[in-house]
Amino acid sequence: MNKVLEIFDTIRSYQQEGVKFLIERDSALLADEMGLGKTVQAAVASSSLVNANPRTKVLIVCPTSLCWNWEMEIKRWAPKMTVRRIRGDSDDRKAHLSLPFKAWIASYDQIRNDIDFLRKECKFDLVILDEAQIIKNPASSIALACRQLRREKAWVLTGTPIENKLDDLLSIFAFLKPGLLHAALNIDQIHDRMAPYFLRRNKKEVLSEVPExxxxxxxxxxxxxxxxxxxxxxxxxxxxxxxxxxxxxxxxxxxxxxxxxxxxxxxxxxxxxxxxxxxxxxxxxxxxxxxxxxxxxxxxxxxxxxxxxxxxxxxxxxxxxxxxxxxxxxxxxxxxxxxxxxxxxxxxxxxxxxxxxxxxxxxxxxxxxxxxxxxxxxxxxxxxxxxxxxxxxxxxxxxxxxxxxxxxxxxxxxxxxxxxxxxxxxxxxxxxxxxxxxxxxxxxxxx
The missing domain is CATH 3.40.50.300 (P-loop containing nucleotide triphosphate hydrolases)
Structure with missing residues (x-):
C-alpha cells in the first residue's frame, strides 16, 4: 500500500478533509482552532504533492522555536519526504537550499535576512507559512520578505487570523492571494471572497470527545x-x-x-x-x-x-x-x-x-x-x-x-x-x- 495513503488512513476524518482542502488549492488558509493538528494536515498534504510529482520543492516558514518541531512532524507524518532544517550562517543557509531535499524548514527571521538571495535564486512549488499571524503587519520586514518569495502554491496556517484588527487578516491574504481583500469591503463581501480559500473548524465541531x-x-x-x-x-x-x-x-x-x-x-x-x-x-x-x-x-x-x-x-x-x-x-x-x-x-x-x-x-x-x-x-x-x-x-x-x-x-x-x-x-x-x-x-x- 502507498505510504502516503497508509498515513492518510490513520488521521481523523476532519483532518482528511483538511488535507483534501489543501491539495485542491493553490492558495489556502487553514485556520483550525489550536489543537486540531494543522501541522499534521499540512505535512500529509505536502507529502501527497511530492508523491505525485517527485520534483516538487516545499518551503516551510515558521517561528524559530518551531523549526525543530516541524522537522520531527515531517519525519513522522511524511517520512518519504526528505527534509532539511536550515541553519548556520548566511553561506551555510544558501548551501542547504542547493542540496537535493524535497522540503526545507526556515524561520521567519531567516527569510527576512536571506530574501535577496531567495528572490533571485529560488522558486518553490509550495510555500507554507505556519503561525502566520506573524505577518499581520503588512509593512513589517518579515511580511514584505514573505510576499517576495517566488512560489506556485501558498498555504497559510494560523488559529488566530485576527489578533487585534481586520488588517491582520488583510495582510495574510496579501501574501496568500494578493488583491483579493481590501479594507473597503464590508464583512459580507470579505466572507464571499475568502470562502473558496478558507477552512476553519473548532474543537466543539469535530472533537466532541475532547474533555472540557x-x-x-x-x-x-x-x-x-x-x-x-x-x-x-x-x-x-x-x-x-x-x-x-x-x-x-x-x-x-x-x-x-x-x-x-x-x-x-x-x-x-x-x-x-x-x-x-x-x-x-x-x-x-x-x-x-x-x-x-x-x-x-x-x-x-x-x-x-x-x-x-x-x-x-x-x-x-x-x-x-x-x-x-x-x-x-x-x-x-x-x-x-x-x-x-x-x-x-x-x-x-x-x-x-x-x-x-x-x-x-x-x-x-x-x-x-x-x-x-x-x-x-x-x-x-x-x-x-x-x-x-x-x-x-x-x-x-x-x-x-x-x-x-x-x-x-x-x-x-x-x-x-x-x-x-x-x-x-x-x-x-x-x-x-x-x-x-x-x-x-x-x-x-x-x-
Missing part, C-alpha cells in the same frame, strides 16, 4: 510588604503622569505599567509574592496525584524566581533565551517524564506550536494584553489526545492594575467571530494612551 476546560479565576490580595511596594510605585507613577501634564509617552506609560505588573508577581526587595504562595498551595497535592502542571508567565525573571523557589517538585523551563534544541529537549523531557512535574513557560516563547497534552492543569501566573495569546497557551494542553478535563487557573490580584486591565479587555472585545466564522476568540483593539492612563487609576488628565 474547567476555568477558574483565582482572586488574590498582595502580601503586606508587597502591597507597600506596589502602592509606593503606583503613587510615583501617578505623580509622574500629573507632573508631565499629559505629555508622557505611551512607551513611558507602558514601562511604568510593566513595573506595576511585575510587582504583582514578586516584590523585589522583600521577595513576597501572593501568587507564589497560591502556586505553592496548588502544588501541595501534586506529588500525591502525580500531576503535571504548566505555569505561564510573560516575564522570564518571574519564571526564574519561581524555579529557584520550587524545591519539592521537578521543574522544567522554556523561554525565549533558550536555543531551539534546548527548548525541544525541555518539551520532550516534560512529556516523557512521569509526574509530579512543573513546566515553567514564557507566554510568547511557548504559546504556539507545541503539544503538551500530558499536563492536567494550566496556570496563568500573570495576564497578557490579548486573550488570544492566552488561549494559544491554554491550547498547548487542550488538544486531541488528552483523556481528562483540563483545569485552567488564572491568577488575578484584586485592587491592582491587573483588575483594571481585565476590565478594559472585556470592554474592548470586538466581533472577531464575524470575520473568522464564529471563532471562539474576539478581536481586541490596541490599547490607547487613554486606556493606559485608566490602568494606573487616573480617569483623565487635567491641565
Amino acid at each position: 476546560i474547567i476555568s477558574q479565576d483565582l482572586y488574590l490580595s498582595l502580601e503586606s510588604k508587597q502591597q507597600e511596594a506596589y502602592e509606593d510605585e503606583l503613587l510615583d507613577t501617578r505623580n509622574s503622569i500629573h507632573d508631565m501634564q499629559g505629555k508622557i509617552s505611551t512607551v513611558g506609560l507602558l514601562a511604568q505599567i510593566t513595573k506595576l505588573k511585575q510587582l504583582c508577581n514578586f516584590d523585589v526587595i522583600s521577595g513576597e509574592s501572593c501568587k507564589f504562595k497560591a502556586l505553592e498551595t496548588i502544588l501541595d497535592g501534586v506529588e500525591e496525584k502525580k500531576e503535571k502542571i504548566l505555569v505561564f508567565s510573560q516575564y522570564v525573571n518571574s519564571i526564574m524566581k519561581i524555579k529557584t523557589r520550587l524545591n519539592n517538585v521537578p521543574v522544567d523551563c522554556l523561554h525565549g533565551d533558550m536555543s531551539s534544541e534546548e527548548r525541544q529537549k525541555s518539551i520532550d523531557l516534560f512529556e516523557k517524564s512521569s509526574g509530579p512535574r512543573v513546566f515553567l513557560i514564557s507566554l510568547k516563547a511557548g504559546g504556539v506550536g507545541i503539544n503538551l497534552v500530558s499536563a492536567s492543569r494550566v496556570i496563568l501566573f500573570d495576564r497578557w494584553w490579548n486573550p488570544a495569546v492566552e488561549d494559544q497557551a491554554i491550547n498547548r494542553a487542550h488538544r486531541y489526545g488528552r483523556k481528562e478535563p483540563l483545569h485552567v487557573i488564572k491568577f488575578l490580584v484584586m485592587n491592582t492594575i491587573e483588575e483594571r486591565i481585565e476590565q478594559i479587555l472585556s470592554e474592548k472585545r470586538y466581533l472577531f467571530e464575524g470575520y473568522v466564522n464564529n471563532a471562539d476568540t474576539a478581536e481586541i483593539g490596541p490599547f490607547t494612551q487613554e486606556d493606559l492612563i485608566r490602568i494606573v487609576g487616573i480617569d483623565a488628565l487635567r491641565n
